[in-house]
Amino acid sequence: GENVEQHPSTLSVQEGDSAVIKCTYSDSASNYFPWYKQELGKGPQLIIDIRSNVGEKKDQRIAVTLNKTAKHFSLHITETQPEDSAVYFCAASISPGGTSYGKLTFGQGTILTVHP
């Protein structure tokens, strides 16, 4: 099955700095790559996603890049703010022939701390 590796496990930055979280996946059939943010005591929430026919996607201060050849994708947060502090998860989905829903495989998570 799919295997998703996420690094780093913890990341500490100063307010205003950029943060980058990287993930690699194992199955070249994966074609959907979402990122989820989990605040303390809550369930994860989708913040951005990218599909395999796109190399980069931006949404205000966050962006995701995808390199299908190398099988890795990254989350970039610019101008970080204390409210960005949370656990971030990457995920990958395998779509078997387009006939059924791909099961999301999650990375191990990154604890991001933004210091004021």
Next chain:
Amino acid sequence: NAGVTQTPKFQVLKTGQSMTLQCAQDMNHEYMSWYRQDPGMGLRLIHYSVGAGITDQGEVPNGYNVSRSTTEDFPLRLLSAAPSQTSVYFCASSYFYRGLGGELFFGEGSRLTVL
């Protein structure tokens, strides 16, 4: 708009006891799933369902049962609780996008401790 509702939020069990974690969604989503979250291991899929009467196993199904009698509800049953099942459990739902996946909406989690 409630979204995905999980009950209970906290539960303590003794080894060998059984219990059911409840999950309900009011978004008319076809797809529902259960994940467990353990430190350093991310979220691992236990069971999922793509519609009423249809369930399938995920990555870590042993020790858990599910059923889907209605679109709204997807309970997770622990048959005989073990300390290894101590975890935080999340229910998630989504529209059923064939082949490409879609946004998962998560509940707030159920923290289970097995002594």
